[in-house]
Amino acid sequence: MNDLTSVFLLLTVPLAPLLMAIPGLRRNLPWPVHWALLPAGVLLLIPGRVSVELPWMLLGQSGLAIDALSRWWLAMSVVLWAVAAAFLDSPGNRQIGSSPRTTWLLLSLTGQMGLVLATDLVGFFAFSSLMGYAFIGFLTVNGDANSRYAAKVYLVLLVIADIALFEALLVFATISLDLSFAGLAESIALSSAAGFAMLLTVAGFSLRAGLWPSHNWLLAAGGSAVPALGLLLWGGPVTAGLLGILRWLPLGVIRAAELGIPMLLLGLVAVLYALWFGLTRASPGQRTACVIIALTGALMAIIGGGLAYPGFWQHYGKLVPAVIAGGGFVLTLSCLGMMVRQREQKFSVAAGVSETNLMFRFEGWLEARAYQLRHAGQDNLPRLLSAARGRLFSIWHLSEWKNRLDSGEHILRRWSIAIVLFLLLATLTTLAGILSDSG
Amino acid sequence: MNWNSALPLLIVGSSLLPGIVIFFLAEERVVARTALNMTGALVKMVLVGFMLWGVYYGEQFEIRIPMLPDLDLVLRAGPLAMLLVTLSSVLWLVTTIYAIGYLENSPHRSRFFGFFSLCVTATVGLSLAGNLLTFLLFYELLTLATYPLIVHRGTEVARLAGRNYLAYTLAGGALLLLSTVWLYSLSGTLEFTTRGFLSGLDDTHHPALILIFIMMIAGLGVKAALIPLHGWLPQAMVAPAPVSALLHAVAVVKAGAFGIVRVVHDVYGIEFASSLGVTLPLAIVASATIIYGSLRALFQVDLKRLLAFSTVSQVSYIALGVALAEPVATIGGLVHLVHQGVQKITLFFCAGNLAETLGIHKISEMRGVGRRMPWTMAAFSIGAFGMIGAPPLTGFVSKWYLGSGALEAGLDWVVLVLAASSLLNAAYFLPILHAAWFKSPPDSWPQEHKFGRRETAWALLAPTLITATLTLILGLFATAPISPLEWVRFIASRGFTP
Numbered sequence: 016m017n018d019l020t021s022v023f024l025l026l027t028v029p030l031a032p033l034l035m036a037i038p039g040l041r042r043n044l045p046w047p048v049h050w051a052l053l054p055a056g057v058l059l060l061i062p063g064r065v066s067v068e069l070p071w072m073l074l075g076q077s078g079l080a081i082d083a084l085s086r087w088w089l090a091m092s093v094v095l096w097a098v099a100a101a102f103l104d105s106p107g108n109r110q111i112g113s114s115p116r117t118t119w120l121l122l123s124l125t126g127q128m129g130l131v132l133a134t135d136l137v138g139f140f141a142f143s144s145l146m147g148y149a150f151i152g153f154l155t156v157n158g159d160a161n162s163r164y165a166a167k168v169y170l171v172l173l174v175i176a177d178i179a180l181f182e183a184l185l186v187f188a189t190i191s192l193d194l195s196f197a198g199l200a201e202s203i204a205l206s207s208a209a210g211f212a213m214l215l216t217v218a219g220f221s222l223r224a225g226l227w228p229s230h231n232w233l234l235a236a237g238g239s240a241v242p243a244l245g246l247l248l249w250g251g252p253v254t255a256g257l258l259g260i261l262r263w264l265p266l267g268v269i270r271a272a273e274l275g276i277p278m279l280l281l282g283l284v285a286v287l288y289a290l291w292f293g294l295t296r297a298s299p300g301q302r303t304a305c306v307i308i309a310l311t312g313a314l315m316a317i318i319g320g321g322l323a324y325p326g327f328w329q330h331y332g333k334l335v336p337a338v339i340a341g342g343g344f345v346l347t348l349s350c351l352g353m354m355v356r357q358r359e360q361k362f363s364v365a366a367g368v369s370e371t372n373l374m375f376r377f378e379g380w381l382e383a384r385a386y387q388l389r390h391a392g393q394d395n396l397p398r399l400l401s402a403a404r405g406r407l408f409s410i411w412h413l414s415e416w417k418n419r420l421d422s423g424e425h426i427l428r429r430w431s432i433a434i435v436l437f438l439l440l441a442t443l444t445t446l447a448g449i450l451s452d453s454g
Numbered sequence: 455m456n457w458n459s460a461l462p463l464l465i466v467g468s469s470l471l472p473g474i475v476i477f478f479l480a481e482e483r484v485v486a487r488t489a490l491n492m493t494g495a496l497v498k499m500v501l502v503g504f505m506l507w508g509v510y511y512g513e514q515f516e517i518r519i520p521m522l523p524d525l526d527l528v529l530r531a532g533p534l535a536m537l538l539v540t541l542s543s544v545l546w547l548v549t550t551i552y553a554i555g556y557l558e559n560s561p562h563r564s565r566f567f568g569f570f571s572l573c574v575t576a577t578v579g580l581s582l583a584g585n586l587l588t589f590l591l592f593y594e595l596l597t598l599a600t601y602p603l604i605v606h607r608g609t610e611v612a613r614l615a616g617r618n619y620l621a622y623t624l625a626g627g628a629l630l631l632l633s634t635v636w637l638y639s640l641s642g643t644l645e646f647t648t649r650g651f652l653s654g655l656d657d658t659h660h661p662a663l664i665l666i667f668i669m670m671i672a673g674l675g676v677k678a679a680l681i682p683l684h685g686w687l688p689q690a691m692v693a694p695a696p697v698s699a700l701l702h703a704v705a706v707v708k709a710g711a712f713g714i715v716r717v718v719h720d721v722y723g724i725e726f727a728s729s730l731g732v733t734l735p736l737a738i739v740a741s742a743t744i745i746y747g748s749l750r751a752l753f754q755v756d757l758k759r760l761l762a763f764s765t766v767s768q769v770s771y772i773a774l775g776v777a778l779a780e781p782v783a784t785i786g787g788l789v790h791l792v793h794q795g796v797q798k799i800t801l802f803f804c805a806g807n808l809a810e811t812l813g814i815h816k817i818s819e820m821r822g823v824g825r826r827m828p829w830t831m832a833a834f835s836i837g838a839f840g841m842i843g844a845p846p847l848t849g850f851v852s853k854w855y856l857g858s859g860a861l862e863a864g865l866d867w868v869v870l871v872l873a874a875s876s877l878l879n880a881a882y883f884l885p886i887l888h889a890a891w892f893k894s895p896p897d898s899w900p901q902e903h904k905f906g907r908r909e910t911a912w913a914l915l916a917p918t919l920i921t922a923t924l925t926l927i928l929g930l931f932a933t934a935p936i937s938p939l940e941w942v943r944f945i946a947s948r949g950f951t952p
Contacts, residue, residue: 073846074854075933141845148844155892163892170888174880177844178873185857185869427602431565434572434598435477438470445463445527448519449455 021065025079027054028089029129029142036121047117048100048124055093055128059086066134073141076194078134087336088131088258095250095343096124102243102350116156122149123251130255135195136184139262140177143255147173147223150252154236154244162244165236169252172222172229179219183263186212200265213274216263224256226315227285230308234297237304245303246346253307254339257314261335266321267328278319285312303349310342459517461505462529462582465539466575468498469546473571479564488554491567495547498578502536502543509536516584525644527591528584533945534719534788537938538581538712541792545704545799546574548917552803553696555913556810566606570700572599577705581712586634586644589716593630593677596709597623603697604690615689622686623706626676630713633669636662637721646716648948650723660730663722667732670717671739677710678773679766681743687766688750691758695806698758702765703799708791711772715788718776728779737777741871743770748878757805757817760882761798764841767875768794775856778868783859785939785946786852792938793840793848796924800837803918804830811910813901817886822895827909831890833922838883840925843876848929851939 032051034040041047058065058081066080081089100120126146133139151173154166188194190209191202203209225233225248233253236244286309293305314335321328472494479487505515508531515531531539553570557563576599579592597620605616638644640659643651652663676683687707691698701707718727718736727733747767754760771794775787807830808814814823824831840847853872860868905911932939 071931071934073930073932074851137845141850144844148839152891155888166892167888170884174842174877174884178876181843181853181857181876182869182873185854185861188858189861427562427565427605430598430602431477431568434569435474438474438572438595442470444521445519448521448527449517 021058021061022067024054024058024061025065025067025081025132028058028132029079029125031055032121032124032128036118036125038115038118041117041121046100048103048120049097051121051124052093052097055089059090059093069138073137074194076135077138078195079129079132079138080134081132084261085131088254089128091254091336091340091343092127092131092250095246095347096127098347099243099246099250099350102246102354114157116153119149119152119156123153125149127251127255130258133262134197136187136199136263137194139259140180140184143223143259144173144177146255147177147252150247153247161235165232168232168235169225172225172232176219176222179215179222180259183212183215183219186215187263196262199263200268203265204269209269210271210274213264213271217260217274217278220256220259220263221281221315222256223259224253224311224315225308226256226281226311227288227308230285230288230304230311233304233307234292234301237297237301237307243350245300245307246343246350248304249307249310249342249346253311257311257318257335257339260318264318264322266318267325267332270323270325272323275319275321275323279316279323280319282312282314282316282319285309285315288312299353303346303353306342306345306349310338314338455517458508458513458515461501461508461515462517462531465498465501465505465543466529466579466582468501469494469571469578470575473568473575476564476571477568481561481564483564487564487567491550491554491571492547494571495543495550498543498574499547502540505531506536506540509533518584521587524642525587525638526585527588528645529579529582529588530584530646531582533941533948534715535581535583537788537791537941537945538708539578541708541795542574542577542581542704545700545795545921548920549696549700549704549799551913552699552806552917553694555911556694556696556806558911558913562606565602566694569599569602570696573603573700573705575599577709580709583646583716585646586637586716586721589646589713590627590631590634593709593713594627596705597627600697600701600706603700604693606694606697607692609692612692615686615692618689619686622676622683626673626683628673629669630673633666633673636669637666640666646720647723648720650719650721650726652722653726664730664732667717667722667727667730670721671714671736674710674713674717675739677706678714678769679707679710679743679747680739680770680773681746681766684743684747684766688759688762691756691762695758695802695809698761699799699802699806702762702802703795707765707769708795711769711791714773715776715791724776724779724784733777733779737774737865737868740770740774740777741868743767744774744871744875745878748875748882752878752882754882755816755818757808757815757820757886758802760817761801761805764801764879764882765794765798767879768798768841771852771856774868774871775859778856778859778863778865780859780863781946782855782862785942786855786857786859788942788945789855789939790852792942793852793925793928796921796928797837797840797848800833800918800921800925801841803914803921804834804837807910807914807918810914811903811905812899814899817889819896819900820886820890821893822890824891825895826899829909829915830918831887833918834890835887836922836925838879838887840929842879842883843872846926846930848925848932851929851932 031054035047035051044050064080064082066078068078123146126142126149129142130139130146133142151166151170154162154169158166187199190206190212191199193199193202222229233248236248289305289309289312293302297305317331317335321332472490476487476490508515517529518526521527557566573596576592576596580589580596583589583592601616601620604619605612634644640662641652641655645651655663672683679687690701693701718724718733744767747763747770751760751763751767754763771790772787775783775790807827808820808823811827812823814820836847840849843849843853853876857869857872860866909915928938931937934940
């Protein structure tokens with residue numbers, strides 16, 4: 016059923032949060048995130064595949080569609096974001112509409128909705144970038160020290176991940192002219208040059224998802240005093256990274272053991288690390304992050320297994336949605352538990368703070384080095400250059416021209432007159448030329 | 455003379471005549487000067503619109519005016535010429551509005567706007583040039599018209615920057631003149647043609663042609679700010695913000711980059727230039743400039759100086775795209791002519807807004823400025839993300855085509871250069887955005903001016919928002935039928951088809 020109403024609804028799924036991100040359009044509106052999720056909720060009720068092509072967007076192959084995988088993923092996103100937003104900043108309060116934090120959250124939601132519905136790699140990349148950068152804004156604005164630190168680390172990882180994914184996109188484009196998910200899968204399966212692009216894809220999305228050892232920002236964000244953050248991290252950046260791997264790579268079709276087995280091992284190490292850290296060192300908030308790291312590791316291990324053994328994916332690939340949904344459920348419970356504890360005990364996050372103190376010290380060291388480099392570039396290099404230039408152009412500096420040009424307004428007045436006269440002469444010559452030509 | 459031959463002259467004249475008249479206006483004739491400026495800019499836009507339509511449907515617009523024996527002054531509108539003509543006429547209108555607001559109550563406005571108009575006249579003239587001689591004339595006029603704009607403030611620093619600018623650009627112009635004369639003595643013609651006019655020359659001339667190519671690129675490379683000829687550009691940022699915007703986005707650096715495109719495509723021809731082996735060294739110089747400019751930008755503390763080094767880096771994308779000698783990369787290079795223009799003009803407008811409204815010049819003064827000037831900083835963020843190459847902004851589209859073209863040409867290292875450039879761009883732009891949006895504002899700004907409930911004057915804010923919107927729209931709807939990308943594809947298809 017691809018009628019006009021369905022297509023309109025499909026377009027409003029990312030457009031509604033985008034429009035509501037404009038502060039003037041949601042002023043004094045309670046529950047803004049939930050209103051923005053409404054079109055997605057309605058779309059889920061429409062059965063069958065709905066799609067729209069957007070040939071004038073980006074590189075000409077973009078589109079939005081809801082199929083079996085995206086329907087499931089959209090449902091999960093709607094539930095997770097709605098639950099998370101319900102725990103954030105008293106959503107029923109009318110003042111929430113004016114909060115800059117809500118703007119970033121809605122922009123991030125736009126990216127999330129878009130990437131779930133995207134039908135091609137470029138569209139997915141664009142929406143996931145929006146989601147990632149807006150999520151950094153969400154973490155930073157009015158955030159505590161832990162979430163701001165997490166945002167900084169995530170920003171660096173995101174930039175590196177985006178560059179890796181851009182390079183992967185370029186290589187995929189040399190393999191296939193068709194960059195839709197369906198078209199690319201066939202080309203990758205037939206190409207022998209896809210290995211490097213697949214490696215970049217896995218690396219890029221692993222960084223985005225916070226897979227161990229790039230998990231530090233998840234721990235820092237977990238140390239934040241906002242319980243719903245864990246749920247948002249899971250429903251946003253982490254699962255978006257995982258969806259990227261699922262969408263971009265033809266799992267179950269190709270065999271890539273050289274990539275799959277390291278992923279499998281890395282995933283298992285991540286699970287073990289998360290268990291060890293969560294049980295021995297983590298603060299209550301960080302335990303939520305440990306759950307996320309463990310789940311991400313488990314999913315990465317399944318995906319790695321799927322790449323190494325296509326048969327394994329055909330059997331166990333179906334577990335991925337269940338693990339993600341289960342993770343969402345566990346995190347919701349954890350989030351609720353934390354809120355109750357926060358209200359009753361006002362527990363401290365001392366463990367998180369002590370660890371992040373170390374991080375801040377490292378950050379301070381980095382900033383000091385950057386300061387030195389900046390001043391090295393600012394002070395020494397121009398001085399050296401000007402000395403060299405002084406020697407080279409000593410004749411120029413001594414010349415009469417310098418004095419003439421330095422006479423300020425006087426020279427500029429003459430300059431104007433000279434140029435006007437020159438142009439009048441040129442105009443007259445041109446007219447004479449035209450007249451003689453026509454004569 | 456019919457309409458088709460008069461139109462190129464009218465387009466050049468639409469800014470030349472107001473410019474000359476403005477020189478004679480007294481300072482207090484604000485209304486007359488504004489009316490002249492705006493009328494000239496609007497008339498030019500309308501005329502360019504007519505010409506663009508005509509060129510799209512295959513009409514010929516050409517005028518030849520005899521100047522020297524066997525050498526005419528030729529103005530001809532082709533698809534490539536229209537790319538820069540359209541860009542300069544659209545951005546001239548926007549910059550004129552901005553300059554009117556920016557220079558309100560400043561001294562010497564008649565002189566400023568006179569030269570401002572001449573600057574655009576020269577840019578449009580060199581875009582429409584049908585041969586090297588015409589190009590050279592307008593290229594030098596641009597040098598002479600820009601100098602007074604750079605020294606406009608009259609400070610010691612401005613005069614030093616102006617002197618350096620003249621030293622660099624006149625030397626570059628002399629080199630270009632010398633190589634043009636030499637080329638004419640060898641070939642007997644200077645007419646731009648789609649596949650170049652040198653491939654028919656005898657093999658014995660090849661060493662001379664290589665030397666001429668080097669001289670021409672060096673001459674044009676001064677304005678295009680290729681290393682090591684870029685020294686004037688960061689110094690010239692002392693000019694008022696509208697001049698910097700014009701210099702970096704439309705006029706001077708674009709004239710150099712456009713000249714390189716003309717020499718490679720319409721003088722030598724891309725296939726012949728490749729066979730001479732001159733394109734790969736050009737690609738290497740352009741790549742080195744991309745990295746060098748970004749590295750220097752990383753260590754700047756002055757906002758406009760940082761943007762100037764960013765221009766050094768970004769303009770070389772154009773030269774790189776052309777030098778890769780491959781259709782897809784050429785599309786990336788040519789479309790960046792437009793994309794870099796809208797991105798960089800946005801950033802310079804924002805820098806001007808910050809300086810005029812709050813007295814902010816240093817990056818360290820930008821803490822929390824996003825809360826005080828949210829619209830300006832939103833525009834700055836769009837421009838900065840465009841420079842980084844984040845989708846769906848214009849920079850992403852340019853980098854996509856450059857990267858794809860490099861892989862098609864088998865020059866994989868270029869992709870690494872692009873990646874490094876993106877990383878460095880992120881390293882110098884993102885800390886600014888972080889400080890502006892997420893750090894607490896200071897108790898007082900360096901030099902604050904109040905504009906009632908608005909964050910700054912409308913004449914400053916409106917052009918900034920227009921160009922920021924263009925940065926977004928031209929990227930998001932890159933493949934729409936009337937987009938710069940589609941126009942550039944049209945140009946590339948003509949230059950490369952057998």
